[in-house]
Amino acid sequence: MRRKIIAGNWKMNGDRDLVRQVAERAADSAVEAELAVCPPFPLLPTAASQLPFGVALGAQDVSEYEAGAYTGEVSAAMLLEAGCRYVIVGHSERRTLYGEDNDRVAGKFVAAKQAGLTPILCVGETLAERDAERTEAVVGEQIDAAHEAAGTQAFQGAVVAYEPVWAIGTGRTATPEQAQAVHAFIRQRVAERDGSEVAEQLPVLYGGSMKPDNAAELLGQRDIDGGLIGGASLKPDSFLAIYQAAAEG
Ligand code: PGA
Numbered sequence: 001m002r003r004k005i006i007a008g009n010w011k012m013n014g015d016r017d018l019v020r021q022v023a024e025r026a027a028d029s030a031v032e033a034e035l036a037v038c039p040p041f042p043l044l045p046t047a048a049s050q051l052p053f054g055v056a057l058g059a060q061d062v063s064e065y066e067a068g069a070y071t072g073e074v075s076a077a078m079l080l081e082a083g084c085r086y087v088i089v090g091h092s093e094r095r096t097l098y099g100e101d102n103d104r105v106a107g108k109f110v111a112a113k114q115a116g117l118t119p120i121l122c123v124g125e126t127l128a129e130r131d132a133e134r135t136e137a138v139v140g141e142q143i144d145a146a147h148e149a150a151g152t153q154a155f156q157g158a159v160v161a162y163e164p165v166w167a168i169g170t171g172r173t174a175t176p177e178q179a180q181a182v183h184a185f186i187r188q189r190v191a192e193r194d195g196s197e198v199a200e201q202l203p204v205l206y207g208g209s210m211k212p213d214n215a216a217e218l219l220g221q222r223d224i225d226g227g228l229i230g231g232a233s234l235k236p237d238s239f240l241a242i243y244q245a246a247a248e249g
Pocket of ligand 1: 170
């Protein structure tokens with residue numbers, strides 16, 4: 001049985017007060033599911049010191065390089081030292097706004113794993129790609145790129161987040177059936193590459209307008225193991241309500 005994970009992706013939002021609010025609310029959360037918060041880099045130290053034991057910390061991006069002359073970048077070792085367990089790689093906003101392609105994302109995936117972080121690899125198709133029935137081709141390539149860079153057992157100790165680009169921040173959620181179909185495809189693809197044992201243990205999260213009122217149904221699908229939450233993670237009540245749905249489901 002895979003333990004569900006609810007991870008908040010704050011993007012370029014939040015402040016120390018929001019860290020405090022989430023830390024207070026998270027203190028009385030249950031143990032049946034994992035709660036993780038991914039604030040912007042400058043809030044990591046505050047979050048590391050304030051979040052209660054058991055609430056995981058994550059970052060939103062990482063360099064593919066270990067160290068050196070890379071102005072503006074942050075290494076995986078630095079994130080580990082700052083108290084992170086997770087790091088999001090390949091979020092669609094990084095891919096589209098900052099030109100990160102599958103190779104770069106795969107490099108970040110490898111760097112995170114080598115440092116001992118758990119990468120949350122984001123994959124997902126645009127609306128045009130879905131309409132052209134290219135969802136599996138696009139998502140399959142995104143999975144394969146990480147696999148080729150990281151080698152056998154690439155997805156051991158990793159997390160995948162399926163985030164249909166057309167559902168992110170739009171209020172338009174994939175139906176549970178649409179999401180489940182892609183999640184099953186991802187697990188199947190990983191099974192073909194890394195074997196069924198790794199695939200069965202792999203947490204595959206859904207992201208894209210997950211909210212308290214649609215979380216339970218999405219999280220009830222066989223291959224949906226949690227959520228990567230954007231907008232709703234900025235409202236502690238909503239975020240914790242989604243978490244409750246995961247813990248109870
Ligand atoms: P959303 O964002 O929940 O606001 O749609 C999800 C994400 O981008 O990770």
